[in-house]
Amino acid sequence: MITVEDTRVIGEARVLAGLDQNLQQHLLTHGPLPELSREDYVRLCEAVGLRGRGGAAFPVALKLQDLPARGVEAVVVNGSESEPVSRKDRLLLTRAPHLVLDGAVGLAHALRAPHVLIAVHDTAAATSLRQALMERDDHLAIEVLDTPGRFVAGEARAVLSALEGGVAVPPGRRVLPTRKGYHQRPTFLSNVETFAQLAVLARLGSRGFSSTGLISEPGTQLLTVDGAVRRPGVIETPTGVPLNTVLEYAGAEPGPVLLGGYHGRWLAQTDGVLLQRPEVSAGIVLALGSSTCPLGEVTRVAEWLRGQSAGQCGPCVFGLASLVDDFARLTVGDPQGWHDAHRHLGLIPGRGACAHPDGTARFLTSALEVFDDDVQLHLTGRGCGRPVLGVLGGTR
Amino acid sequence: MNKLEIDWTRCDGHGLCAGLAPDEVLLDEWGFPVLRGREITAGELPDARRAVLACPALALRLSSR
Numbered sequence: 001m002i003t004v005e006d007t008r009v010i011g012e013a014r015v016l017a018g019l020d021q022n023l024q025q026h027l028l029t030h031g032p033l034p035e036l037s038r039e040d041y042v043r044l045c046e047a048v049g050l051r052g053r054g055g056a057a058f059p060v061a062l063k064l065q066d067l068p069a070r071g072v073e074a075v076v077v078n079g080s081e082s083e084p085v086s087r088k089d090r091l092l093l094t095r096a097p098h099l100v101l102d103g104a105v106g107l108a109h110a111l112r113a114p115h116v117l118i119a120v121h122d123t124a125a126a127t128s129l130r131q132a133l134m135e136r137d138d139h140l141a142i143e144v145l146d147t148p149g150r151f152v153a154g155e156a157r158a159v160l161s162a163l164e165g166g167v168a169v170p171p172g173r174r175v176l177p178t179r180k181g182y183h184q185r186p187t188f189l190s191n192v193e194t195f196a197q198l199a200v201l202a203r204l205g206s207r208g209f210s211s212t213g214l215i216s217e218p219g220t221q222l223l224t225v226d227g228a229v230r231r232p233g234v235i236e237t238p239t240g241v242p243l244n245t246v247l248e249y250a251g252a253e254p255g256p257v258l259l260g261g262y263h264g265r266w267l268a269q270t271d272g273v274l275l276q277r278p279e280v281s282a283g284i285v286l287a288l289g290s291s292t293c294p295l296g297e298v299t300r301v302a303e304w305l306r307g308q309s310a311g312q313c314g315p316c317v318f319g320l321a322s323l324v325d326d327f328a329r330l331t332v333g334d335p336q337g338w339h340d341a342h343r344h345l346g347l348i349p350g351r352g353a354c355a356h357p358d359g360t361a362r363f364l365t366s367a368l369e370v371f372d373d374d375v376q377l378h379l380t381g382r383g384c385g386r387p388v389l390g391v392l393g394g395t396r
Numbered sequence: 397m398n399k400l401e402i403d404w405t406r407c408d409g410h411g412l413c414a415g416l417a418p419d420e421v422l423l424d425e426w427g428f429p430v431l432r433g434r435e436i437t438a439g440e441l442p443d444a445r446r447a448v449l450a451c452p453a454l455a456l457r458l459s460s461r
Contacts, residue, residue: 172405172455313404318426347424353405 010237010249012212014220015196019095023135026098031203033102038064038110041198047206049217050198054078054156054191055263057277060198063188066178067111073185074115075108076163076177079125079192080147082154083261084304085393086284088222088234089192093118093125096196097132103195105138106202111188116142119159121149151262151308155354156189158310169310170354191282193222214240214276221283223275227391228253228289243273246285253289256370258392260284262301263359266370286392294371295378296388298364299327305360315351319344320360327364333381341368398436398460400444402429406455413456416447429456 009016018029036044044050045061052058077100081089092100104116116138120126129144145163152158153168160181162168181187197219201209210218221239223246226232230251237246243257247270257267260281267273275285288294306320322344329337345365348357368375377384400413400420409427419440422430436444436458448456 169405172403314407314409314426314428315404315424318428347430351402351404351428351430353403 008231008233008235008249010235010241010245012220012238013236014200015092015096015099015193015222016234016236021096021098023098023132026096030099030102030199033106033199034202036106036110036202041107041110041202044201044206044209045198048201048209048219050194050201050219051217051277052190053193053197053221053282055083055260055282057281060190060194063178063190064111066176067188068179068186070112071186072111072113072188074117074182074187075104075111075113076160076182076187076189077104077116077118077192077195078154078156078159078189079118079120079122080149080154080159080162081122081192082149082151083263083282083284084151085224085226085286086261086282087224088283090122090125091234092192092196092222093120093122094128097128098136099196099199100192101129101132101136101138101142103197103199103202105136105140105142107188107195107198108140113188114141115182116140117163117182118142118144119147119163120144121147121153150310151305152310152354152356155356158354160187160189169312172312172353193283213238214274217276221275221277221280223280223283223285225250225252225285225287226393227258227286228255228292229287237275240274240276243267243270243275243285246275247287250285250287252287253291255290256288256294258284258286258288258363261286262305262363263355265362266366268370289391291386292389292391293384293386294367294374295327295331295384296386297390297392298367298371299324299331300388300390301392302327302360302364305356305363309356310354313352313357315348316357319348319351319357323348323360323364330375331378331383333379333383335379338375338379398441398444398458399433400431400436400447401457401459402431403455403457406453408453408455410452412450412452413447416450417443420444421447 050060147162148168158170177187177189261284326337326341348361414421414423
C-alpha cells in the first residue's frame with residue numbers, strides 16, 4: 001500500500017515542486033499563471049509533443065484542434081484514477097490542487113468554456129480541491145464531483161455520463177468528447193496530470209519545458225512504482241528515463257516487471273527499456289520479484305478485472321469469466337485450460353463499448369508469453385512451489 | 397463503403413444476424429456475433445440490411461463511411 005507521503009523526484013521537480021502549499025506559497029513557487037490564448041496552448045502543446053497522461057497518450061494539441069472554434073461547453077479534469085495501484089493523480093489532487101486548477105482554469109479561459117468540472121472518487125482529493133477553491137477567484141463555474149470508483153467508470157465517456165447524473169458506464173456509440181461531450185456539447189477532457197503539466201508548460205514556455213526529458217516528448221512524468229519494491233511510491237522523472245534506473249531507485253527485487261498497470265504488458269527483461277508513452281500508459285511500474293507464483297498473481301488480477309466489468313457487453317462478461325476459469329485450470333495443470341485461454345484471448349479484443357476487454361486480453365496474453373517457464377511447470381501438475389503473495393495488489 | 401457495426405451495450409446475443417447474413421456474421425461460443433469486418437459489397441447489402449432490421453435489440457447497424 002502506497003501512502004501519498006512517499007514522493008520522490010529523479011532530476012528536476014516540476015509538478016511535484018511545492019506540495020502542500022496555500023495559494024500564496026504556490027504562486028511564489030511556480031509564479032503567476034500567464035494568460036494565454038487558445039492558439040498559444042495549441043502551439044505550446046505541439047512544440048513539446050505533450051500527450052495525455054491518463055493512459056491512452058493522445059496528443060493534447062490534436063485534441064485541442066479537434067474542438068470547434070466556438071461553443072466549448074466545459075473543461076473536464078478526469079481525476080477518477082481507477083487503476084488500483086496508481087496514486088499519481090490522487091497525489092496531485094490532494095497535495096498540489098492549485099497546480100491542477102491552474103491548468104484547467106487557464107485552458108478554460110483560453111477556450112472560453114464557462115464550466116470546469118473535476119471528477120474525483122476520493123474524499124481527501126475532493127476536500128483538498130474544495131479548500132483550494134475557497135482561496136481562488138477564477139470567474140468560472142468550477143465544480144468538484146464525486147464519481148463512482150469502478151475500474152471502467154474512469155473511462156472518459158463514462159465519467160461524462162456520471163457528471164451528467166447518469167450511470168458511470170461507457171456508452172455503446174463511439175463519440176468523441178471534443179464533439180459531443182458534457183451535455184452533448186464540445187468538451188475538453190483529460191487526466192489530472194495532463195492539466196498539471198499544462199500549468200507548468202504555460203509558465204515555462206516550450207523552451208524551458210524542453211530542458212529535460214526526451215526530444216520527442218520532453219518534460220517530466222509521474223510514475224507510480226509498487227509491487228516487490230522496498231520504497232514504493234510516486235516518482236517524478238524526466239520522460240524516457242531508463243526503467244532500470246527507476247527500479248534501482250525504488251529498491252526493486254530482480255524479476256519480471258508489469259508496465260502500464262492492469263491493462264499493460266509484462267516485460268521479460270528490463271535492460272534498455274525507456275519509460276515513455278504510449279508503453280508506460282498511466283505511469284504504473286509493478287515489480288513482481290521472484291518469490292511469488294507469477295501465474296497465481298496474474299489469475300488474481302484477472303479475477304479482479306472480471307469483477308470490474310460494467311456488465312454491458314456479452315464478450316466482456318462471458319469472455320473474462322471464461323479466461324479466469326481457463327487460468328485457474330491452467331494453474332492446476334490442465335492443458336485444456338492453456339488451449340482455451342489462447343482461444344479466448346483471440347476472441348475478446350475489439351468487442352466491447354470500451355477498451356476493458358482489450359486491455360485485459362493484452363495483460364493476459366503478455367503474461368502467457370513472459371511466464372512460459374512457469375506455465376510449463378504448472379502444466380506438469382506439480383505447480384511451481386511458490387505461494388501467491390498478492391504483490392500486484394488489486395483488492396481495493 | 398458499408399460496414400456492419402455492433403453496439404455492444406445493446407447486443408444480447410439473439411443471433412438472428414448470423415442466420416440472415418452468414419457471410420459476414422459468425423457466432424462465438426457464447427452466442428455473440430463475430431464480425432468478419434469486411435466491407436459489405438453491393439450484392440451482400442440486402443442480406444446485411446435484413447440483419448440490421450431483424451435485430452431485436454437494435455444493436456446492429458450499417459455504417460456508411
